[in-house]
Amino acid sequence: MTSNNIDSIRLEGVSKTFGTNTVLAGIGFALSPGTVTGLVGENGAGKSTLIRMISGAIEPTTGRIEVNGESLPASTRAVIEAGISVIYQELTDVPDLPLLENVLLGNLESRWGFTRTRVNRKRALEGLRVVGLDHLSLDTPLRELTIAQRQLAEIARCLVRDAQVLVLDEPTSSLPEADVETLLHVIERLREQGMTILYVTHHLDELFRIADRLIVLRDGRMVAEGPVDEWDEHTLVRAMLAAELEQAYPWRTREIGEKVLEAEGIHAPGVSDARVTACAGEIVGLVGLAGAGRTELMRALCGVNPVSSGKIVVDGKAVKPGSIRHAMRAGLLYASEDRKGDGLILEGTVESNLIYGAYRDVSKFGVIDIRRVGALARDVVSRYRVRLHSTKQAIGELSGGNQQKVVVARVSERKPRVAFFDDPTRGVDVGAKAGIYEEIFQLAEAGAAVCVSSSDTDEVLAVADRVYVLSAGRIVAELRRDEFEREQILHLSSAAGVPVGGSTR
Template sequence: MKSTDTVRLSLEGVSKTFGTNTVLNGVGFAFEGGTITGLVGENGAGKSTLIRTLAGAIEPTAGEITIDGRPLPRSAKAVIDAGVSVIYQELTDIPDMSLLENVLLGNLTARGGVKRQAENRRRARAGLERVGLGQIDLGTAIRELTMAQRQLAEIARCLIRNARVLILDEPTSSLPEADVETLLHVVTDLRAQGIAILYVTHHLDELFRISDRLVVLRDGHKVAEGPTSDFDEKSLVRAMLAKDLEQAYPYRDRRLGKTVLRVENLTAAGSKGNSVTARAGEVVGLVGLAGAGRTELLRAIAGAHSVSSGSVSVDDKAVPTGSLGKALQAGIMYAPEDRKRDGLVLDGSIESNLVYGDYHGVSRWGLLNFRALARKARDVAQRYQVRMYSPSQAVGDLSGGNQQKIVVARLSEREPRVALFDDPTRGVDVGAKAGIYDRIFDLAERGTAVLVCSSDTDEVLAVADRVYVLVSGSVVAEITRDQFEREQILHLSAGGNATNGTFTS
């Protein structure tokens, strides 16, 4: 691409106010074709809101956005036609349709005709080739693809619509580790093809690897901007948080009590003959590659999957398997990885989400005590560092990372006997991760047995007393904290053999 037709997107004095809350405050910066700009900031800093203004989804209260010097149109459709596409964290594809149909969504050359169809296939193929999916059969159903492939197909869909500006909001936060590499590779490839890329993530290491420039938002203000090489991890975090990060993850030595959770030979969808235990006060980690069955095991214990054999007990009492309700009665609670799908009532207020199904302490004679409810919500929000304006605000209006804190808070505040956390820090900023684990440690200290998994193995190793390594649906090793060796655990996760200090079951 010649430098004369390099696209340039520019923001000047962009502000956005919801009611009386100013979420973006006079933000200005520009980015152009052939570059990757990283946009970073704490949960609630305004990143997604900024993106929604660029996408034409919301109208800025003030300021100007231009593309190649001309005002960016103010409707979502017109923005796409102007060459600006946004990839959100949640996929928008339609799983039952074919790859071809999905890629052509919104792009279909109208009315059949053999020639048109051939043209459609050619365009789809060309788009898919640009994201490295040229080899996949166009008739493949979307649901048969991996998450990364689906995300890449969404990018292909944008490219077919002649996107020259691509904006990605936390694209890797729901991707398994191995797929992150593929996505980063494609994104740098698109830069080489002349696309202007704005990339939002809480994984700062990704930005140091691929971005050319960084823009830092704090409280809706742009507080720093410059070439990535001007920053290091420490200075970037300081710009984001306005302070140094004391520790990424806490660990506290705890007194472990008796075994609370005992799972024996559990076989369910994606989980083969697994035996695990957790003691009162213990934080037990599940480690494994994508698809190794971490989530499946947690879900089976939580009663979300029907179980073909094996048993679960809590405090030596058998828990009927395959029933969420029975597991809950036995004190087993599960915080799902997909907060949008089965974690929260997005239309509901923060207060109601926090007490959902548990009105203990906030009701009297069967009536909800609204003052007590608001007080409790305020107290929880403070302890979990939830950034909100009011406890009656809809959860759906909170930023992604702050919704995640509500999921963790709601479970922890109910004091379960067994707490199952599936990726509790997904989408949470570097400053707030430690806070989440601090609360999880509080819970453990009060005697709860905790099981946790994360897409970040280092995170699990930093916080767990003991880990189980899973490969292809089965536990292959159990390792206690004093024996943690990162390299060896990664080796085992990849299907390698145990050497010393571990056992293979």
């Protein structure tokens, strides 16, 4: 990594207003070389707006942002050239291009109109070496890499650009635990080399692992900052929420009813001979490492993915496998882990996203009742505490946590017999997690069977009555709550052993 004159980035009295809505007010702090600063706050606290201003995508309404004493450039390209790079939660790579071209995206060197192949390959390898990916072939199509490797390749791209300030927005939200460790090690190495890092995450344990200091935003204002050793998780959550939060999603006893879902011999892409049951009022968890088949099993049971063999029964009635229409009619509803790709139409309004796929409920004689839709949306966003300006606002303008609340609300409000939530709290803050799981608990208490999966094993164990452990597309164990042992479950999910209790498959 080469050095330039950037010593720090400084914000003084930065505010941002959209119309009459003030998103940020009076923000001021400085980032120093060789440090990791953690930025935390609830969804909607203003973190994303702040990142967009630092990247040059939007300008402050008032205040000043400086890079090494100079005003921040007014365009994203100029900001990158000034040494500031932002890596967003959603990857910005090009999967169909090879690794080489992704690392040098928009930055290929040429002479007299000809690409300097040898020079470019050397530059790419230098960046990949820092993040530990220099063993990969530069000609490998990016789509063949894991999510973690693609995340590291984006960091390599920033290093090749001579970045001195790196902003990471929820970099571990879609990574399995082992890959999180790899990424954190890379960040620690970059700090040792003098990189200035702003690390934005909802995973508080990561902050206590790598951050030197913390900045807390709440309702668009900076409410606290200080060295990380002055904080613990309890005081940090209290600063974020202005309230105590003893436990984000406390399990509670529920009356478990009759069996609602019975699925046997399910064979589908990524799933082999799965047998799953779920009872009314029960929360069933799916746990396993990345690629274990958790998402694939959910999608197969809900008709999203094709099923080559097996049977699915809901309330004693057979459901045609591999059919979304038949699954929905039977009350099998699915909330995707990829809210932006599968769960929402980002350009659509909050209202249109809430009624997506359920137009009969708000129609009369085949015509959608606009007033009814508006009333429904206002009621839902109030009960689910969705932060927005208007229900007619494009849902893509909402924070990730508020988008996720809409996804959860859409499933919950349709009174499912079996609700499938795939990584329902991905990329949301601790307060939003509590709200989302409160809705899931209430759904189960109302008599629905609920199936939950997450890349965070601890999260599933905190809420589930029973779990299925998956490995390589197969269910390898089924455990009741009184049999949960985290180390044993992780051992099983790696297909390295058999359970002490429960049943194996």
